[in-house]
């Protein structure tokens with residue numbers, strides 16, 4: 001990969017004047033991202049919508065192009081060379097994902113369209129097979145809709161109940177004070193690792209251990225943490241973990257579910273069709289061994305290839321370095337935003353993931369985002385698929401700036417300048 005050859009030569013550290021921390025992400029990293037070099041409305045793009053999706057570096061784009069130009073065929077089917085290559089690429093990506101999250105085996109990895117499908121898969125298979133009336137599914141009040149609605153649907157079908165770990169009064173963290181009571185009769189604990197609305201990094205290792213102690217199965221929504229901090233499913237001690245490739249420099253339409261082998265063995269199929277069966281009769285069929293049993297139809301082979309390239313790219317940077325950079329930019333952004341009068345900043349007081357959500361008392365979030373866009377700054381506004389949480393926050397919508405390793409403090413400064421200008425205008 002070109003950029004890797006470049007890394008040692010251009011590698012340099014830039015000082016971080018405010019907190020004295022150094023980032024080990026080279027400033028030249030931005031050259032790997034074609035989208036980042038453009039102007040929007042005559043201004044250099046400041047892309048602060050990374051929690052929604054990240055930009056893609058050249059090695060990922062090239063890997064996808066190379067796959068389609070040289071190896072394209074269907075998997076697990078042909079005896080011919082191209083099919084063998086496509087199968088090797090697809091299964092190689094499964095091994096890469098297992099390695100990326102330290103899963104014991106590639107068999108523990110089920111490819112999905114993303115986090116949403118991974119969560120729905122658990123609800124439709126493990127959930128439908130194991131939950132009965134009166135069983136409790138424990139979630140948190142800061143879940144994304146994709147870790148809420150599938151459980152609502154399952155609860156309606158099975159008679160299971162939903163219970164929630166609340167957020168603290170300052171809306172910064174989970175309130176774990178009554179956790180032991182909340183864990184009674186719990187069969188499944190499913191929670192987000194990093195909140196996409198607040199930036200809170202939840203103590204998932206501790207929570208999984210407590211849930212396991214009462215015999216519950218655990219699921220971690222790693223949509224905002226995979227590719228942002230070191231992720232090790234064995235250290236987390238979770239049974240399931242879901243994430244999306246597009247939020248970690250990979251393509252859209254591919255993600256993965258880690259599912260512990262013992263649980264997979266007892267799970268009914270998800271969808272029926274080709275690839276997931278071993279023998280089919282007119283009345284009944286036999287299924288492939290997991291994980292193939294859960295992957296019906298032609299999979300997203302090129303997506304898996306792109307995801308593999310993204311994981312190589314991220315690992316060369318190092319997850320510790322990415323996390324340090326993310327949290328540094330978020331802390332700096334929070335500090336600069338706090339300079340404004342009439343602003344309410346959400347999330348934890350201490351360390352947070354790479355995002356900051358906020359509202360201005362007197363400025364509508366939609367006006368803010370629209371005018372920021374006119375200046376080339378991309379932020380997101382709305383409830384960020386956490387409507388019940390926003391109800392608790394008492395605001396219908398927040399503005400959210402979310403960061404990744406290619407963002408800089410200089411971009412935060414530009415963002416603040418733009419906000420100052422916009423607020424002046426709207427006043």
Ligand code: PMP
Pocket residue numbers: 051052113114115116117144146147192194195196221223224244385
């Ligand atoms: N969970 C969280 C915490 C998220 O931030 C997101 C994406 N915003 C999702 C789940 C859903 O991910 P996807 O849309 O890629 O399936």
